[in-house]
Amino acid sequence: MLRFTVRRLIQMVLVLFAVSVITFLIFNVIPNSDPAVRMAGRQASESTIKAIREEWGFNESLPQQYVTTMKKVFTGDLESQFTQLNVGEEIRKGLPRTLSLAIGAALLWMFVAICLGLYSAVKAGKFADRFLTIVALVGISMPVFWIGALMNHYLGFKLGWFPNGGYVELTEDPVDWAYHLILPWTALAILFIGFYSRVLRSNVLDTINEDYVRTARAKGLGERQIMIRHVLRNSMIPIVTLWGLDFGAVVGGGAILTETVFDLQGVGQYAAEAIGQLDVPPVLATTMFLAFFVVTLNAVVDILYAYLDPRIRLQ
Amino acid sequence: MNDAQPLLTVDDLKVSFATEEGVVQAVDGVTFELGAGEVLAVVGESGSGKSVTAMTLMGLTRSPNARFEGNAHYKDTELIGASEDELRRVRGAEIAMIFQDPMTSLNPVHRVGDQIIEQIQEHEGVPDQQARERTVELLERVGIPRARERVDNYPFEFSGGMRQRVMIALALSCNPSILIADEPTTALDVTIQAQILHRIRELREETGAAVILVTHDLGVVADIADRIAVMYAGRIVEQGTLDQIFYDPQHPYTWGLIGSITRVDRPRPERLPAIAGLPPSLANRPEGCHFRPRCPHEFSECPKVPPLEARVDGQAGHLDRCWLPVDEKRAKREVRPGEIGLETKKEAAA
Numbered sequence: 001m002l003r004f005t006v007r008r009l010i011q012m013v014l015v016l017f018a019v020s021v022i023t024f025l026i027f028n029v030i031p032n033s034d035p036a037v038r039m040a041g042r043q044a045s046e047s048t049i050k051a052i053r054e055e056w057g058f059n060e061s062l063p064q065q066y067v068t069t070m071k072k073v074f075t076g077d078l079e080s081q082f083t084q085l086n087v088g089e090e091i092r093k094g095l096p097r098t099l100s101l102a103i104g105a106a107l108l109w110m111f112v113a114i115c116l117g118l119y120s121a122v123k124a125g126k127f128a129d130r131f132l133t134i135v136a137l138v139g140i141s142m143p144v145f146w147i148g149a150l151m152n153h154y155l156g157f158k159l160g161w162f163p164n165g166g167y168v169e170l171t172e173d174p175v176d177w178a179y180h181l182i183l184p185w186t187a188l189a190i191l192f193i194g195f196y197s198r199v200l201r202s203n204v205l206d207t208i209n210e211d212y213v214r215t216a217r218a219k220g221l222g223e224r225q226i227m228i229r230h231v232l233r234n235s236m237i238p239i240v241t242l243w244g245l246d247f248g249a250v251v252g253g254g255a256i257l258t259e260t261v262f263d264l265q266g267v268g269q270y271a272a273e274a275i276g277q278l279d280v281p282p283v284l285a286t287t288m289f290l291a292f293f294v295v296t297l298n299a300v301v302d303i304l305y306a307y308l309d310p311r312i313r314l315q
Numbered sequence: 316m317n318d319a320q321p322l323l324t325v326d327d328l329k330v331s332f333a334t335e336e337g338v339v340q341a342v343d344g345v346t347f348e349l350g351a352g353e354v355l356a357v358v359g360e361s362g363s364g365k366s367v368t369a370m371t372l373m374g375l376t377r378s379p380n381a382r383f384e385g386n387a388h389y390k391d392t393e394l395i396g397a398s399e400d401e402l403r404r405v406r407g408a409e410i411a412m413i414f415q416d417p418m419t420s421l422n423p424v425h426r427v428g429d430q431i432i433e434q435i436q437e438h439e440g441v442p443d444q445q446a447r448e449r450t451v452e453l454l455e456r457v458g459i460p461r462a463r464e465r466v467d468n469y470p471f472e473f474s475g476g477m478r479q480r481v482m483i484a485l486a487l488s489c490n491p492s493i494l495i496a497d498e499p500t501t502a503l504d505v506t507i508q509a510q511i512l513h514r515i516r517e518l519r520e521e522t523g524a525a526v527i528l529v530t531h532d533l534g535v536v537a538d539i540a541d542r543i544a545v546m547y548a549g550r551i552v553e554q555g556t557l558d559q560i561f562y563d564p565q566h567p568y569t570w571g572l573i574g575s576i577t578r579v580d581r582p583r584p585e586r587l588p589a590i591a592g593l594p595p596s597l598a599n600r601p602e603g604c605h606f607r608p609r610c611p612h613e614f615s616e617c618p619k620v621p622p623l624e625a626r627v628d629g630q631a632g633h634l635d636r637c638w639l640p641v642d643e644k645r646a647k648r649e650v651r652p653g654e655i656g657l658e659t660k661k662e663a664a665a
Contacts, residue, residue: 211419218373218414219434219485220406223399229433230422237424309424310469 004306004313012299019291024066027284034058039280041081073288078281080274087285091267097167098266100177101184101258102251109189109196110243116193117200118232124205132197139194148187148261156183165263184262188255192246196239203235210234237309244301251297252290321348322492322525323372328385328395330364330371332378337598341367343549344385346623351492354519354526356536358572359546362594365529366415368546369495371395372527373410374402389493408438411486415498417478421470428454428466431485438489453484457514476507480514487518494519497529512539533576537561542632545569548595548605551623555633563645565626565635568606570648604636612639612647 028035036053037044053059057068072078076088116132123129156164162183168176207213208231216230246254256268263269267286274282306312330342342364349355357365370376372387372394387394392405414420421430428450435446447466454462457480470478479499486494496515500508516539519526530536536543537557544554545568553566564570571590592609601607603618610617616638623634627641637644 211414211416212422214375215414215420215430215482215485216422217375218406218412220403220408220437221433222403222437225437229425233424234422311423311471 001306001313005303008299008302008306012295015295016292019295020070020288021066023284023288023291024069027280027287028056028058028065028069029062038278039081041278041280044081069284073285078285080279080282082277082279087282090270090282091285091289094265094267094270096170097264098251098255098259098268100167100170100181101188101255101264101266102247104178104181105185105188105192105250105258106243106247108185109192110239112189112193113196113200113239114232114236117197118204118227120197120201121204121208122227124201129201136194136198139190140198142190144187144191144257145261147190148184148258151183151187152261165261167264184258184264187261188250188258196242199242200235200239203238204231207231207235233308237305240308241301241305244297244304248294248297252294322351322353322389323349324386324388325349325368325372326386326388328368328371328387329383330367330376331382333380333382334598336596339597340549340600341597342371343600345546345549345551347544347551347554349493349525349527352519352523352525354516354528354539354541356528356530356540356543357546358530358533358536358543360531360594362548362597363546364549364597365531365546366497369412369497369527369529372495373406373412374399375412404438407434407491408489409491410493410495411489411491413479413482413486413494413496413499416502417475417482418502420482421478423470425469426467427470427473427481431481431488434485435488449488450484453488454481456518457481457484457487458510459484475503476511479503479507479511483511483514483518487522487524490522491524493527494524495527495529498531499528500535501530501532508535515539533572545572548600549597550605550636551634552606552637553635554623555630555635559627559630559633563627563630563633564648565633565641565644566606566637567610567612567639567644567648569635604638614638 031038034049034053036049036056036058039056040049040052056072057065060068076086078087079085080087080090116136120129120132151162152164156162163180166180168180170177213226213230216226221229251267253268253271255266256272258264259266259269260272267289270282271286271290274286302312325345325347328342328345329340331338331340333339345364345368347355357368359365367376371383372389374394374397383395385395389405389410392401392409394402394405397405421427425433428447431450431453432443432446435441435449436443441449451462451466454466459465459477459480465473470481473481479502483499494515499515500511503511512535515526515528518524526539528536528540540557542554542556543560544551545560545566546552547568553560553564553569560569561573564573568590574588575590590609595601595605595608603620604610607613607617619638621636621638623636625631625634626637627633639647
């Protein structure tokens with residue numbers, strides 16, 4: 001297990017390096033124009049462009065440019081060309097919001113999907129199963145910006161049951177924090193609940209017919225123990241992989257819509273706004289940051305996966 | 316057979332499954348008894364209902380599509396109609412089962428030791444450490460080297476033969492009175508087969524557990540069984556002691572089975588003899604004797620179902636389902652195994 005973990009972490013570092021190089025190339029080298037001009041934004045004065053060129057070392061060799069850029073990204077020495085606000089600072093401010101949204105939603109969708117998927121599989125072919133199938137399809141078909149807007153309008157604005165967007169710090173008031181996040185969590189989770197419960201249902205139905213489940217039954221175990229220890233555990237393996245990937249994808253971009261609809265002011269919303277203003281430094285930084293997040297998370301998931309399925313460890 | 320009350324009495328057991336092709340009568344009136352410490356071999360080809368019979372005894376064939384009739388008494392429990400809770404007390408603790416394919420019968424994500432400990436603790440609430448010690452002993456007993464280390468391994472770290480040993484250890488862990496082995500050596504290569512069978516025989520002598528050995532291999536049976544039940548298309552067609560079946564087989568199907576054994580002590584036949592034809596579809600069986608369409612000796616009585624009864628004088632335990640008079644059977648079958656039934660079949664065809 002330890003060897004697997006170490007090996008996986010080394011791999012992760014290599015991938016991170018590749019990601020940083022690619023990001024650098026995309027932003028500074030591939031566009032066929034002076035990067036300093038692009039970075040300075042529209043209607044920048046000649047002196048600003050010159051200052052930027054000096055600062056980022058755009059007249060030096062490419063490897064040197066790479067080092068300078070990375071240094072700036074990682075030391076947080078980046079400023080928006082529009083707001084003059086420090087980019088690192090902004091990401092740091094947005095991060096707890098994005099993570100609150102993503103972690104909460106991920107836990108919610110995993111938990112609900114396990115319950116529904118398992119229930120659906122146990123009742124396979126019966127009314128409850130068919131009903132849940134339809135519900136899942138409806139859930140999968142509703143886009144976040146639509147269901148989010150509906151929830152905001154009816155549950156938040158008309159009925160006033162929930163706050164109409166906004167965010168409260170967890171450290172400030174945990175109850176209010178959760179209260180403000182219930183709608184965003186639900187809106188984001190619905191799609192995944194539909195999808196995950198379907199995948200889990202079919203995994204469970206496959207697993208139930210495995211010989212080792214028959215063995216478990218022949219041992220005299222209770223139905224509950226058979227389902228949890230022998231069926232669910234094995235059915236969860238593909239789901240956990242999916243979960244890690246989707247969680248990474250949500251933090252790394254999927255949350256943009258939800259954040260915007262509910263005005264959570266997270267990293268995703270920050271990135272979206274920066275893109276709208278062609279503000280290069282924040283876009284560069286958020287891209288790097290989110291890519292790193294996804295890569296790191298994948299490594300964590302693989303390690304978790306190896307824990308769940310011992311066969312992986314020795315490969 | 317032992318003189319005492321039989322441990323298990325199966326009476327006219329019928330199992331059918333509703334499928335898309337109609338009702339499949341997998342088991343059609345199976346009756347037998349099993350005495351304490353006895354080894355009963357249930358022999359038949361694929362689809363003869365032997366595995367379904369074995370699994371039904373443990374309630375493992377229960378499903379919304381399955382219908383059961385008849386009785387199976389184990390000690391004081393009626394197994395066929397038992398509630399899930401009653402069955403759970405029997406499964407693993409009283410009747411334990413070894414399955415055909417050791418590669419898939421163990422859960423890949425749990426350590427082998429934990430899978431045995433789980434059963435011990437389910438039936439006897441012993442502390443963890445004690446259950447673990449017992450598991451190590453069991454693994455040693457079934458012949459797993461370095462059992463103390465291996466107990467923490469995962470199934471994929473074991474070979475097929477070793478996994479079947481683990482399954483045997485698992486089956487024996489709660490000292491069951493009946494061990495059902497459903498083709499325990501089919502998935503293993505021949506040298507391992509012999510080892511596993513020897514181990515089962517030794518363990519049966521040590522523990523006194525009765526064994527139901529389900530197999531399609533008469534060669535396996537000769538080594539280990541006290542009595543044999545031959546199944547064909549859901550019915551027991553012949554039942555008797557090892558000697559009765561091997562030296563005085565009554566049913567033409569049994570002749571064919573014995574005839575298809577390859578033997579090293581006889582001149583090699585040009586081709587390995589086989590029984591002509593195929594077993595009937597269980598959804599659409601012939602009336603009367605099920606073996607009728609493949610049998611070269613069919614005559615006017617055959618469309619009636621022959622009862623399973625003793626037909627040989629002075630051999631109360633030797634039962635069969637064939638209408639032919641005993642003398643005629645003895646005349647028609649060839650005595651030498653390897654040719655029984657086949658020559659006559661050829662003649663009949665010609």
